[in-house]
Amino acid sequence: MKIVVLVKQVPDSGADRNLRSDDNTVDRASASNVINEMDEYAIEEALRLQEAHGGEVVILTVGPDRATESIRKALSMGPDSAVHVVDDALHGSCAVATSKVLAAAIAQQGADLVICGAESTDGRVQVLPHMIAERLGIAALTGARKLTVDGTSLTIERQTDEGYEVVTASTPALVSVWDTINDPRYPSFKGIMAAKKKPLQTLSLGDLGIAAGEVGFDGATSTVVEHSKRPPRQAGNKIDAGDDGGSKLVEYLASEKFV
Amino acid sequence: MAEVLVVVEASQGVAKKVTLEMLTLARTLGDVSAVVLGGSAAALADKLGEFGASKIYAAEGEDLDGYLVAGKATVLAALIQRVSPAAVLLASSQEGKEIAGRVAVKLDNGLLTDVVALDADGVGTQVVFAGSTIVKSKVSKGLPIVTVRPNSLTPTPAPATPSVEQVEVALTDKDKLAKVVERKVEAKGARPELAEASIVVSGGRGVGSADNFKLVEELADLLGGAVGASRAAVDSGFYPHQFQVGQTGKTVSPQLYVALGISGAIQHRAGMQTSKTIIAVNKDAEAPIFELADFGVVGDLFKVVPQAAEEIRKRK
Structure with missing residues (x-):
């Protein structure tokens, strides 16, 4: 089984994140960039499947040159190789266009299974998995908190607001995962050393048969009009509980008409 | 006035609050039509009418209920092409976003997600980066397909008597690749969602x-x-x-x-x-x-x- 894992490099959600004032895109140059956290769970799930069933795990990233750091980090966990789609024309791409690029790259790889995080911590848009599946005409099992593979048959538990759904499909398919699905491994020293030598193929838009005008700002289907910093919340009244902290809390609730 | 589609989100036969919020928002944009994808439209009609839906498009059947979202997106995309609405609103839930994403690809149309406000020109407001940044954006290709974040506005009634139109559910095998074999409800008691x-x-x-x-x-x-x-x-x-x-x-x-x-x-x-x-x-x-x-x-x-x-x- 050939498994392609989608990995996105994102600005660290634990640090200050900004949009650029010149073109309204995510400021990646001044940010501390990391692997999208949810993608580490996708990598882990792929590696566990490989350990149980054999096959090959390939990392796929669309992003600027500096995303190479995150690709090497991903490889240090254990995947076999990586594909990096990098092209200046991609800057400013919307989700619809990005899904076109990812779908083309996945099709070229000939994956049996695509695993990705349910969402990224920067956009949190959550639409890419179904957009890709729509383009490829394959099953999308999204929002998995558990994945079971039996031959070509896949079963997930899909987290819902009410509980969960058991959903099945056959390969080829795409599975998106939440962070409840496993505990990702830490790269070992050996893994980090090995990652430096693993095959990393770089592709341009041309290699995927996509014209520059279909992506980036020219191909964007939505546009940011303006953005601004939201004023930070101000700290209010802070009291010591003493003996009547609970009563004071309820007094506050009453003053705000919550009780 | 132009028609605005609101894709209904319901749980166990009851319209969720976000649906009423979307109906309220949609009234500021045009004539409101509710779209029920799966489940039963009859059970929801009164509530949808109470919050201003003058029309309900009902797409029902096992082909929609028994599979994950792909079929719902197919039905919605066909409806959009048929009625050419001024805008389409969906809930910013897992399923709402998934349907919106598929429809955007099918129609090669832009979309906005997690919108907390939407003006008459189709400019949506989003709060991003852990609440630190406010973004205003709009769809620049096609009609506004917008997912609305719950609790973004207060729903207010505006009673109407909706007509109900059954919508044909014509799906292909590609819409039935992810089969839902079981739905488990995990108790949260009587608490709100x-x-x-x-x-x-x-x-x-x-x-x-x-x-x-x-x-x-x-x-x-x-x-x-x-x-x-x-x-x-x-x-x-x-x-x-x-x-x-x-x-x-x-x-x-x-x-x-x-x-x-x-x-x-x-x-x-x-x-x-x-x-x-x-x-x-x-x-x-x-x-x-x-x-x-x-x-x-x-x-x-x-x-x-x-x-x-x-x-x-x-x-x-």
Whole structure:
């Protein structure tokens, strides 16, 4: 089984994140960039499947040159190789266009299974998995908190607001995962050393048969009009509980008409 | 006036609050038509009419209920092409976003997600990067397909008597690749749903154990709120993941958010920062949660919360 894992490099959600004032895109140059956290769970799930069933795990990233750091980090966990789609024309791409690029790259790889995080911590848009599946005409099992593979048959538990759904499909398919699905491994020293030598193929838009005008700002289907910093919340009244902290809390609730 | 489609989100035959919010928003944009994808439209008609739907498109049947979202997107895309609406609103839920994403690809159309406001020109407002940045954006290709975040506005009734039009469900094998074989409801009692609740009471690592979460639940029930949990609490096994609030969980924006034993790491703040009023109880006076709390109590939550619960009971 050939498994392609989608990995996105994102600005660290634990640090200050900004949009650029010149073109309204995510400021990646001044940010501390990391692997999208949810993608580490996708990598882990792929590696566990490989350990149980054999096959090959390939990392796929669309992003600027500096995303190479995150690709090497991903490889240090254990995947076999990586594909990096990098092209200046991609800057400013919307989700619809990005899904076109990812779908083309996945099709070229000939994956049996695509695993990705349910969402990224920067956009949190959550639409890419179904957009890709729509383009490829394959099953999308999204929002998995558990994945079971039996031959070509896949079963997930899909987290819902009410509980969960058991959903099945056959390969080829795409599975998106939440962070409840496993505990990702830490790269070992050996893994980090090995990652430096693993095959990393770089592709341009041309290699995927996509014209520059279909992506980036020219191909964007939505546009940011303006953005601004939201004023930070101000700290209010802070009291010591003493003996009547609970009563004071309820007094506050009453003053705000919550009780 | 132009027609605006609102894709109905319902749970067990009842329209969710976000649906009523979308109907209210849609009335500012044009004539409102509700679209029911799966389930039963008849059960929802009264409520949809009460909030201003003058028409209901009903697409029903096992082909929609028995498979994940692809078929719903196919039906919606066909409807959009047929009626050429001025805009399409969906809920910013997992399924709402998934349908929107597929429709955007099918129609090669832009989309906006997690919108908290939408003006008549189709410019949507989004709050991103853990509540730190406000973005205004619009669809530049095609019609506005927009997912609306729950609790973004107050739903108001505007009674109408909707006509119901059955919509043909014509699917292909590609729409039936992901089969739903079982739906499990995990008990949350009579509590409101987390993303839609006006009041949320959340517990963190400081709650200490799964058993102690009863304290969080008790306060939530007394206030008529939903229960949430921080990632630390969920990772420690104190409370199930679907109740996680934060960067890798739900984003909530209630009238009142009560944080019990939650330090307020950025991971958590990302999910609750836009709440109207925030109250925090924590024994660490330096906990970052106090930086955004309108009212903070520094102390032992095992003393403060039972006392507060008792006081609320007395006032009832």
